[in-house]
Amino acid sequence: MKWLSYQKARLLLRQCAHHSFLRPGKELHAVLTTSGLKKAPNSYLSNSLFQFYAASGDMCTAQKLFDEIPLSEKDNVDWTTLLSSFSRYGFLVDSMKLFVEMRRKRIEIDDVSVVCLFGVCAKLEDLGFGVQGHGVAVKMGFLTCVKVCNALMDVYGKCGFVSEVKRIFEALDEKSVVSWTVVLDTVVKWDGLERGREVFDEMPERNVVTWTVMVAGYLGAGFTDEALDLLAEMVFKCRWVHVYALKKAMMMGEEVNYDTVMVGTALVDMYAKCGNIDSSMKVFRLMHKRNVVTWNAMFSGLAMHGKGRMVIDMFSEMVREVKPDDLTFTAVLNLLGRAGRIEEAENLMREMHVPPNEVVLGSLLGSCSVHGKLETAERIKRELVQMSPGNTEYQVLMSNMYAAEGRNDIVDRLRGRMRNRGIRKTPGMSSIHANGSVHRFSSGDRSHPRTKEIYSKLNEVIERIRSAGYVPDVAGLVSPCEGDLENKEQALCCHSEKLAVCFGLLETKPRTPLHVFKNLRICKDCHAAMKIVSKVYDREIIIRDRNRFHQFKDGSCSCSDYW
DNA sequence: TTAGGGTTAG
Numbered sequence: 001m002k003w004l005s006y007q008k009a010r011l012l013l014r015q016c017a018h019h020s021f022l023r024p025g026k027e028l029h030a031v032l033t034t035s036g037l038k039k040a041p042n043s044y045l046s047n048s049l050f051q052f053y054a055a056s057g058d059m060c061t062a063q064k065l066f067d068e069i070p071l072s073e074k075d076n077v078d079w080t081t082l083l084s085s086f087s088r089y090g091f092l093v094d095s096m097k098l099f100v101e102m103r104r105k106r107i108e109i110d111d112v113s114v115v116c117l118f119g120v121c122a123k124l125e126d127l128g129f130g131v132q133g134h135g136v137a138v139k140m141g142f143l144t145c146v147k148v149c150n151a152l153m154d155v156y157g158k159c160g161f162v163s164e165v166k167r168i169f170e171a172l173d174e175k176s177v178v179s180w181t182v183v184l185d186t187v188v189k190w191d192g193l194e195r196g197r198e199v200f201d202e203m204p205e206r207n208v209v210t211w212t213v214m215v216a217g218y219l220g221a222g223f224t225d226e227a228l229d230l231l232a233e234m235v236f237k238c239r240w241v242h243v244y245a246l247k248k249a250m251m252m253g254e255e256v257n258y259d260t261v262m263v264g265t266a267l268v269d270m271y272a273k274c275g276n277i278d279s280s281m282k283v284f285r286l287m288h289k290r291n292v293v294t295w296n297a298m299f300s301g302l303a304m305h306g307k308g309r310m311v312i313d314m315f316s317e318m319v320r321e322v323k324p325d326d327l328t329f330t331a332v333l334n335l336l337g338r339a340g341r342i343e344e345a346e347n348l349m350r351e352m353h354v355p356p357n358e359v360v361l362g363s364l365l366g367s368c369s370v371h372g373k374l375e376t377a378e379r380i381k382r383e384l385v386q387m388s389p390g391n392t393e394y395q396v397l398m399s400n401m402y403a404a405e406g407r408n409d410i411v412d413r414l415r416g417r418m419r420n421r422g423i424r425k426t427p428g429m430s431s432i433h434a435n436g437s438v439h440r441f442s443s444g445d446r447s448h449p450r451t452k453e454i455y456s457k458l459n460e461v462i463e464r465i466r467s468a469g470y471v472p473d474v475a476g477l478v479s480p481c482e483g484d485l486e487n488k489e490q491a492l493c494c495h496s497e498k499l500a501v502c503f504g505l506l507e508t509k510p511r512t513p514l515h516v517f518k519n520l521r522i523c524k525d526c527h528a529a530m531k532i533v534s535k536v537y538d539r540e541i542i543i544r545d546r547n548r549f550h551q552f553k554d555g556s557c558s559c560s561d562y563w
Numbered sequence: 564t565t566a567g568g569g570t571t572a573g
Contacts, residue, residue, distance in 0.1 A: 007566070014567095044567040051567080080568045115569045122570090150570040157571095181571045212572050 006043040013048040017055035025052050047078055054085035076108040084116045087123070095120045096129065109136070111145045118151035122158045130155035143171075150178045157186035177203075181210045188217040229431050229438040261287070265294040272301025277549075277558065292322045299331040304548040306559030308335035330360055337367030342376055358387050365394060366521075369401050377401060392418070393520075430496035430518045430543075434507040441499040444491075448503070455494075457502040462493055465532040473525040492525045497543060501530070505537060513540040521545045531555050 009032065016025030029049060031037075037045070050065035066074075066082050079102050086095035099117050102109065114137050121130040134152060142148045149172050156164040165186045172179060180203045188196030200206075200214050211234045218227035264287040271280035284290070284298050295318045299311050311332065318324065336345040345364060361384050368377035377398065384394045399414040431440045439448065448454060462470075474488040497518055504514035522530075522545045534541050535555035543550045551558035 010567070042566090047567045075567095077568050082568090084568060110568095112569045119570070147570050152570090154571065176570090178571050183571095185571065207571090209572050216572065 006037075006040065006045060009037075009045060010043075010048040013045075013052045017052040020056065022056050025056065042073075046073075047081055051081055051085065054082075054089060057089065059085070059089065059091060076102075076110065076113065079107050080110075080113045080116060083113060084119075087116055087120045092120050092124050096124075109140070111142050111148050114140075114142050115147050115151045118148070118155050122151070122154045125158045127155070127159040127161070130159065143168075146172065146174060146176050146179060150176070150182055153179070153182045153186070157182060157189070160190055162186055162190045177205050177207050177210065180205070181207070181213060184210060185213045188213060193217055193221055193223070229440055233433065233438050261289055261291055261294065265291070265297050268294060268301065269297040272297065272304060273549075277301060277305040277307065277551075290321065292325050292328065295322055296325070296327045296331060299328060300334075303331055303334050305551070306548065306557075311335055333360060334363045337364050340367070340371045342367055342371060342373050346376065358384065361387070362394075365397060369397050372401070372404065374401060374405065428496050428518065428520045430500040430516050432500040432504050432514065432516050434504055434514075439500070439503055441496045441503070443496050444494045445496065445499055448499075450503070450506070453506055454499060454502050457506050458493065458498065461498075461502055461505070461533060461537075464536050465529060468532050468536050470529055470532045473528060492523075495523060495526050497522060497526050498529065501533065501541060504541075505539070511538060513542060516541070516543045518543060518545045522550060527557065531557055 009028065012028055013025060015021070016028065029052075032045060032049070037043070046065060046069045050062040053059075053062040053065065062082070062085060066078065069078060079098070083095055083098050083102070086092070086098060095116075099113070099120075102113070114133065117133050118130065121127075121133060130152070133155075137143055137148055137152065143152075149168055153165045153168050156162075156168070165183060169175065169179060169183050180199070184196060184199045184203070187199050196214065196217055200210070203210065211230070215227045215230050215234075218230065264283060267283045268280050268287075271277070271283065280298070280301050284294065287294065299314075299318075302308070302311050312335070315332070318328070333345050336342075342364070345367065361380055365377055365380045365384060368374075368380065381394050381398050395414065395418055399411050399418075402408075402410040402414065427442055429440060429442050431438050441448065445451075446455075472489045472492050474492065497516055500516045501514055504516070508514065522543055527550065530541055530543065530550070530552045532555065533539070534552035541550075541552040543552070548559060
């Protein structure tokens with residue numbers, strides 16, 4: 001076997017390890033053993049082999065293969081590979097023992113093995129070992145290596161030694177994104193969110209992990225709105241990453257492997273979730289090879305944008321290419337539901353080989369509400385409440401449905417019961433990104449510094465769209481004073497998404513698209529209003545609500561009013 | 564004389 005073939009065998013083993021292809025990996029192992037190729041010196045095959053077993057969760061075989069490597073061939077990389085495998089798969093004590101053994105046997109310790117050791121210390125939050133390792137690293141001159149310092153900072157950070165983290169960080173002359181992110185993580189955890197935010201704002205460069213640390217920090221402390229705002233900002237700021245990825249996708253085709261399919265699929269999904277269904281479709285069509293995940297991403301993207309007709313049209317093409325799975329099923333079901341084919345959807349759901357989950361039931365309930373199917377809705381709601389008693393949205397949806405049917409007696413009873421149990425509607429919040437910062441509004445919000453301008457803009461907007469045919473839809477609302485039309489209309493007019501859009505109209509240049517994020521679903525009235533605003537003001541308005549994107553343009557919405 | 568081992572979050 002030629003040298004190149006060893007490389008190929010190693011590549012295959014790595015793929016098998018990465019994607020958990022157990023059978024093929026083991027078969028390859030057998031071939032290599034029986035053909036005697038495994039014994040070839042300097043092939044690094046044994047290393048790839050035991051790495052494969054470690055990644056498959058079979059640490060025993062991995063260790064056995066490691067032990068079988070002849071001493072003359074076992075180098076420090078083999079030792080470090082085992083060390084990192086122990087660490088990665090949670091055998092932390094074994095990992096520690098191995099490092100001690102390495103020192104005893106005078107195996108060469110290099111920067112990589114020290115990084116691995118610090119990884120273990122960090123996971124164990126073992127300061128004692130960390131300090132010892134720190135000493136070794138200093139003596140051997142490893143503290144000039146950024147990665148060593150990052151790993152060491154993480155040890156101190158996990159153990160709460162914030163000042164030591166900062167000291168090492170300051171001493172570092174070339175700080176990487178990871179260095180900054182470790183500091184950020186430490187500060188958020190021990191110095192609090194505000195200090196963390198300062199570090200975050202100071203950072204010269206950020207990656208996905210950085211954003212995640214900050215968002216997770218907000219979420220963990222219960223600052224849901226700040227987390228939401230930051231997410232919105234992240235989507236906005238990271239857009240260039242998508243452009244780069246698209247270029248990569250364009251080059252696909254010469255050699256199609258699992259990874260390029262996944263890159264493409266991630267793109268299809270990303271573009272759809274960012275409100276750009278056209279780019280999503282473009283990438284999908286560009287891909288030379290697709291798998292069932294790609295198709296599902298495309299379908300749920302289309303569903304999210306209300307393009308159900310397209311899914312149905314494309315379905316036969318899909319069946320020819322790949323075998324649909326349960327996720328495809330969910331996506332198609334969702335469509336049927338939106339299109340008002342509730343009975344078909346429910347039958348399909350009941351025949352599924354897996355019991356319906358909350359997502360499926362929730363989407364069906366949503367469909368019932370759009371199409372006024374009260375009895376089915378009641379039945380499904382009961383199942384949902386059993387699944388997650390804490391979720392208030394289903395109750396609110398039901399009471400709105402009864403309100404729409406004019407059954408105010410039932411609505412009052414339901415709302416009274418909800419109040420008694422302490423169930424309150426989650427307040428609706430909308431964020432808009434304008435001129436580099438995020439602005440958040442709640443319904444009837446008057447806390448914004450430019451609140452006066454915003455409300456006078458709101459009056460202007462309402463007037464202009466009224467003369468273009470907008471009629472406030474008060475059917476789904478019950479105001480405190482029965483039959484008080486004016487009150488109802490006022491409540492509708494200052495919904496958070498309307499305020500956000502008015503601010504956007506004030507703050508951005510004509511014809512700039514407006515991007516709004518909302519934590520709940522957009523209401524019917526706002527939906528109708530936005531359509532007219534987009535026409536009257538010649539603005540594209542993209543609202544991401546809890547379920548989907550609504551792209552309002554020239555008087556209509558991309559969701560085709562499946563709402 | 565190259566190839567195999569590494570850091571941050573969830």
